[in-house]
Amino acid sequence: MNAGSRLGETLRRGEVLAPECPSREILKHVTSRWGVLTLVALMERTHRFSELRRRIGGVSEKMLAQTLQQLEQDGFIRRVSYPVVPPHVEYSLTPLGVGIGRQVEAMTDWIEINLPEILKAQQRQPSSRPNADQTPPAAT
Amino acid sequence: MNAGSRLGETLRRGEVLAPECPSREILKHVTSRWGVLTLVALMERTHRFSELRRRIGGVSEKMLAQTLQQLEQDGFIRRVSYPVVPPHVEYSLTPLGVGIGRQVEAMTDWIEINLPEILKAQQRQPSSRPNADQTPPAAT
DNA sequence: CATGAGGCTTACCTTTTTGTAAGTACTTAC
DNA sequence: GTAAGTACTTACAAAAAGGTAAGCCTCATG
Numbered sequence A, B: 001m002n003a004g005s006r007l008g009e010t011l012r013r014g015e016v017l018a019p020e021c022p023s024r025e026i027l028k029h030v031t032s033r034w035g036v037l038t039l040v041a042l043m044e045r046t047h048r049f050s051e052l053r054r055r056i057g058g059v060s061e062k063m064l065a066q067t068l069q070q071l072e073q074d075g076f077i078r079r080v081s082y083p084v085v086p087p088h089v090e091y092s093l094t095p096l097g098v099g100i101g102r103q104v105e106a107m108t109d110w111i112e113i114n115l116p117e118i119l120k121a122q123q124r125q126p127s128s129r130p131n132a133d134q135t136p137p138a139a140t
Numbered sequence C: 001c002a003t004g005a006g007g008c009t010t011a012c013c014t015t016t017t018t019g020t021a022a023g024t025a026c027t028t029a030c
Numbered sequence D: 001g002t003a004a005g006t007a008c009t010t011a012c013a014a015a016a017a018g019g020t021a022a023g024c025c026t027c028a029t030g
Helices: A022-032 A033-044 A050-054 A061-073 A095-124 B023-031 B034-045 B049-055 B062-072 B097-125
Strands: A077-082 A089-091 B077-082 B090-092
Touching: A022 A061, A022 B097, A033 A050, A033 A061, A033 A089, A033 A095, A050 A061, A050 A089, A089 A095, A095 B023, A095 B034, A095 B077, A095 B097, B023 B034, B023 B062, B034 B049, B034 B062, B034 B090, B034 B097, B049 B062, B049 B090, B062 B077, B090 B097
Parallel strands: none
Antiparallel strands: A077 A089, B077 B090
């Protein structure tokens, strides 16, 4: 019953390309530096705050907290806090979160798999191009 | 022969989560504010510079040029310049570019399709949470 | 002859993002 | 008694991203 990730014929494509599309905001959260990695980490399993902090290399407490709050606000993440003496808070993906989680993970997986080829392609590029034309003249 | 987007058993997952993983850099280009939209636009068809500028709502010349250069450098975009009198430059995706293009498009499509549900979820969230515990006490 | 199109680059400035360090509160371990 | 773990928040500062406006080159148009 929930919408899958395939295009239905009902989707008018490319609304994201319009400057006022609300998708832009969501996209910003999801594709933010730590948003991507947080979703990937939570695809593995539920984590508590400090576990996530250790799992996601390089993230600061501040940014992790902020990222989690955004994704929770968007309904992607569920936060469960146990009021015990050393605080205990668990973060996990909601069904909606598993949805983009899959997309984001597919993307990062693709990049990891194709890294060698990308690196090769990078080396083929001259890296600077003040004015390099690839092809001979043609009519206007 | 080229690696698809599915996980092979050879992938050690989660290297992106390591701070020094080179994938991080690629990810940054791909998921940048204008990188995503540029890839989506180029999935439709080849565009020239000013067409892209008009297609991608809100992008400035400076940022579009910069984004295109990064993606070209990564081997995702092919730039063909015809040295005719009013300059004519065409941008299109390389086979590698079609690869992440697919992933990125799947992601934006998912967001567009599920936007209504996301918006509903957002409204359910209290939006501020100084200290909201979801569950009763439990033992340490 | 001034203007505009097309594809950029550069300088300069504003906004946003990210990081660092420290603080809070409470309890167990040393 | 003091340090450490847990989950954050806040203030301040540095870095990065983004925007604006102008310039460059050359031909066709009015």
